[in-house]
Amino acid sequence: MKLRFSVSVIVCSVLVLWVALFLCVFLDTPVPDEFPENFKFKLMDGLMRLHGFMMSGMTSLGLIEYFSPADRKIADWFILTMTTGFPWGSGVDSRLQITDTKLRDVRVKIYQPANSLGKKKRPVLVYFHGGGWSLLSADCYDPIMRKISRESDVVVISVDYRLSPQHPFPVPLNDCFDVVEYVLDNSDTLGVDSSRVAIGGDSAGGNMAAAISLRLQKRIALQLVLVPVLQIINWQTTGYMENVLYLNKSINSPNSLVFLTNYLNLSPAYAHQFLINNHTSPEFKKSKYFDSVDQKKWMPKKYVRTKDLWENIEYKKDFGNQELFKKVEGYLKEPLISPLIADDETLSGLPFTYIMTCGYDFIRDDGIMFHEKLKYLNVKTELAHYPEGFHNALMFPHGPLKMDIGVKIIADIVRILKNKL
Incomplete structure (x- = not known):
């Protein structure tokens, strides 16, 4: 009996210590004054930092490798737990038919509203x-895909493209393009309308959606970027300089530029060179x-919280790592990587x-400048800017960390799909 009691005391003590450590170390993130749900914001950031700390520790001990299947599976479980409360995600949904299959050898998950099964000419995202x-x-x-499909009555095809660094550019982009092309060419088989095909994605997925639109143009009815x-x-934008103060050890971490070096098949050692704009030569900077991507031209100051920052934008153009520039020059001039530079x-x-x-x-400005450029060219465009939002806010319209900003973002996406598709 005493032994059981001792074990219980030890376990409880360890748990208390872990909770205390979490509260002291991982809940110290700065919170914007205007953010309405600051505890959830801190908790989300703290959990992401804890995940990073644990993965770093496991990597140091040789238990796991970064960007390995195990690393990716743990990341999925972690995100699903934050967004649903369970690492295995959601169960059966009677309002949807969900199919896990392949289109042109690319794995996809297809979500079909139950009330549209058997119908033809349905809209698809x-x-x-x-x-x-x-x-x-x-x-x-x-x-997220379930929620969007249910609430918009749109068929959703979620693409499980291959990932870098094992599969760098253009492999992930080509996987996504192949699926979109298949949908356009086989719309009758899928029961969708080839004139009502939308594509979309967030973050890197938004990059690829914009790139695919450059190739397919008006064959696409709508793009969500x-x-x-x-x-x-x-990378020295007003968005980066303002927002590196927040979530800078999780979603806004400067270390996330390793994802870019992965995509470009470069050593992660070059990530910092990109961050300080040392990857471009003096000639290229002119x-x-x-x-x-001139912010004085394409970044309206109304979106910049620190007005002096916008008014004093000045880029030094007399430096650059020539060796790195030679490695990346082709990538820098490629609109399929940087849609903002397309003609x-x-x-x-x-x-x-x-x-x-x-x-x-911290990549806020890219989307805003894209909107301004499209508007200048008389392309029909709508910008939904959420001043209190953060990069991964759309992941939290439900679950234990449900936030008002996540609810609003998904509701607006649903509205666009209903009105424009």
């Missing part, structure tokens, strides 16, 4: 998940490509474009 081209999966995004990374030329003629052919950006996202 092909969606590309986020995760920096390196993490997460269609399984991780299952709860959500918290996207749309250029890799200038070229039309750098002009295409005016190509951008003018884009379909209706819905862009979602968040005020506390």
